[in-house]
Amino acid sequence: MAPMSLHSLPPSERTFATGVVLALAAALGWGLIVVFARELRPVSPTQVPPLRSRLVAVLEGVMAGNVSPAETERFRAWAAAGATREGFAQVEAVVANNCASCHGQGGQFPRLARFEDVRPLALEAAPEGLLGLLDARTLHLIAFPLIFLLAIGAYLRRTAWPRRRLLMGGCAMAVLFDAGQWWLRQGRPEAIWAAWTALAALAVAMATLVTVVLNELRKPKET
Ligand code: HEC
Numbered sequence: 001m002a003p004m005s006l007h008s009l010p011p012s013e014r015t016f017a018t019g020v021v022l023a024l025a026a027a028l029g030w031g032l033i034v035v036f037a038r039e040l041r042p043v044s045p046t047q048v049p050p051l052r053s054r055l056v057a058v059l060e061g062v063m064a065g066n067v068s069p070a071e072t073e074r075f076r077a078w079a080a081a082g083a084t085r086e087g088f089a090q091v092e093a094v095v096a097n098n099c100a101s102c103h104g105q106g107g108q109f110p111r112l113a114r115f116e117d118v119r120p121l122a123l124e125a126a127p128e129g130l131l132g133l134l135d136a137r138t139l140h141l142i143a144f145p146l147i148f149l150l151a152i153g154a155y156l157r158r159t160a161w162p163r164r165r166l167l168m169g170g171c172a173m174a175v176l177f178d179a180g181q182w183w184l185r186q187g188r189p190e191a192i193w194a195a196w197t198a199l200a201a202l203a204v205a206m207a208t209l210v211t212v213v214l215n216e217l218r219k220p221k222e223t
Pocket of ligand 1: 055058059062063066067094095098099100101102103108109110112121
């Protein structure tokens with residue numbers, strides 16, 4: 001059975017639907033700000049190293065089997081000293097010998113071959129607590145698609161707008177591009193255009209969706 005169209009909803013449900021679609025848009029907006037503010041922040045050469053580096057956390061956690069404690073210590077010292085290019089020599093051999101076999105070009109994500117690949121991880125704070133659950137990858141790959149799926153499934157699909165399928169396709173492309181750009185950019189600072197494009201695509205797709213849905217909800221009920 002086709003879902004009841006937005007057009008024939010009683011007023012109380014229209015109000016509810018308006019609230020939900022605005023809440024979804026706000027959730028997406030919040031996520032975009034959180035994620036892209038962090039990702040687009042330029043890594044300056046004097047950036048203060050975090051108290052607990054993500055790289056070190058990973059080496060003590062899931063990747064512990066690939067390094068000796070002494071090698072982890074070397075990474076820790078390098079990260080704490082600002083993960084500089086000059087200091088990279090002290091960990092370069094470990095990266096080449098212990099990591100590159102799996103994390104080399106075309107291998108396991110993230111790519112860890114060059115200084116430029118390893119430095120951002122060393123300077124990124126290890127995710128903790130709730131924010132750890134909501135880290136960038138979770139937002140890009142799970143939360144953003146979910147928000148669009150809900151907004152499309154619950155509302156856009158039920159509008160009478162003739163171009164809604166086109167817009168659904170546009171939303172899907174924006175979400176897919178966002179997932180793709182994230183992988184595309186790893187260790188490639190010059191690919192930052194992809195992040196801006198994804199941010200703009202997601203924002204435009206959601207703004208259009210909300211406009212279409214609200215427009216439909218505010219139309220007088222047909223009799
Ligand atoms: C035997 C293959 C292998 C080797 C060697 C290896 N890794 Fe990994 N690494 C993986 C796999 C598989 C994953 C993804 C699965 C996971 O996260 O547990 C991963 C994930 C990671 C991640 C992402 C995890 C996260 O939660 O952010 C980092 C960072 C990482 N490895 C760093 C390293 C470093 C640094 C080295 C070298 C000291 C290394 N790895 C050596 C296979 C390897």
